[in-house]
Amino acid sequence: MLSEWQHKQLARAILPSRAFYRRLRSRLGTPKAITATAHKLARIFYRLWTTGGNYQDLGMDYYEQRYQERVINNLQKKALALGFELVPQPQANTVS
Numbered sequence: 420m421l422s423e424w425q426h427k428q429l430a431r432a433i434l435p436s437r438a439f440y441r442r443l444r445s446r447l448g449t450p451k452a453i454t455a456t457a458h459k460l461a462r463i464f465y466r467l468w469t470t471g472g473n474y475q476d477l478g479m480d481y482y483e484q485r486y487q488e489r490v491i492n493n494l495q496k497k498a499l500a501l502g503f504e505l506v507p508q509p510q511a512n513t514v515s
Contacts, residue, residue, distance in 0.1 A: 438479065
């Protein structure tokens, strides 16, 4: 049975997992994304349960920034493999 403190820690761990689930679902499909996300939450839960440590939530912005960096790095590697070079474009100020 979870203590109130452990329940709060686990609930905080679930928030970043939503973005993780959505990214996996688009690539792998819903069943595999659910399994992978559940496995990730189980690992977090096990670590909290066995060590009694705190879950450090780094925030959605941190996870999204890291994801964007990985996407850019992967695109650069693919471009180099095909003999191209990516050149960043300045962001245009558009009004919606």
